[in-house]
Amino acid sequence: MALAESTELAYERAFQTHWGDVFRFALAWTNDWAAAEDLAQEAFLRLWDHRGRLDWDRPVLPWLLVATRRLATDRFRALRRRLSLSPVSPPETLDQGVQARWLDVRAALDGLSQLERTALVMTAVEGTSYDEAALVLGTTAGALRAAVSRARTKLENA
């Protein structure tokens, strides 16, 4: 099989397998449904750009999550500022029946910092180990444990 064709297949497989992981990571980081969809799209475009230079025998998800976090940091700072000033609207791609439920969850998690929210979701929902999550988030496992602890306290006392 030609290299170009095999990397395209690998890319397609990564998209089918990991789009949900990337979206949820982006959602945990941004707490914004539409921004998370945009970030996931951007992260996969970056993967597409790099498909010819990646070692596809290695897990690609850490690469995608780090790329997503960097994109969120670099490109969505202004977006977040704007979102914080504008009224929250329900995500258009979510069924109307559950839009209100999402807005409730979003409001509950809004008091957490990005690191607290993402650390909590990664370890408690996704089942990621502290060490792995710390590598993706560019921090230490100890700092991550502290962030998760703070997040739980905040949510319990909210």
Add this chain to the structure above:
Amino acid sequence: MEPSRVDRILEEWAALTNRASRPATSPRRSNVTAGRAGTTLAGASLVVVALVIAVAVLGRPSENGDIGGIVATASPIATAVPTASPAPTASPTPTTSPTPTPIPTPSPTAAPTLGPCDPGSLAARITAWEGAAGHRIADVELTNAGTVTCRLATMAKPQLVDGHGSVLIDGVKPGPSDVLTVAPGDVVKTFVQDANYCGPDPVAPVSVAFVLDGGDRVVATPVSPTDATVPPCNGPGSPADVEMQPWAR
């Protein structure tokens, strides 16, 4: 035992995010290389010609953008666009004055053409290192410290280097890449990801370097003079790796 408030919130979060629907097709970019053809008259003409040919062959252009679709095997535009050639500039027709007045005629001024950036005018520095599951990632800024605007290929051959400039991990020379125009003082950014260094302890400080098209090398100022951290050895049998993202603003 009744679930805590935190558990209830997280369960709801998980239930809702499971409803997120993946886009029908994976995002892809058309592979236009070696400069953006659309920015030049010649490039635009070639795209138009390619489209005309495509319409003639296929009957009508695709409505759903097959370039981004899973079934697309090739992008007709990408394959039809060669390396960008300079747009033909209209050459002024020399006019001969019927009267032999000794007015000096202004010499035609050549349109300014931007040259490639002088490697000596490029200043790179690592702003941070991050870790990611067996990898290390350097955030790098590159400044045009010169006095002229120049053209910078968005891709170079990256290297992980030690304090003596010796190459610890050598990257791959890229193919043709897009070009950025960088004015004096402009800053562009990238990140360089490296993995699987199984050699001896390096001489500090470890940094990254970029080998430009002409063979010159720009070494980034390290994040600290004592940093000798290298990516973990994942196995001597596996190849070491260093890759860069395209330079971007």
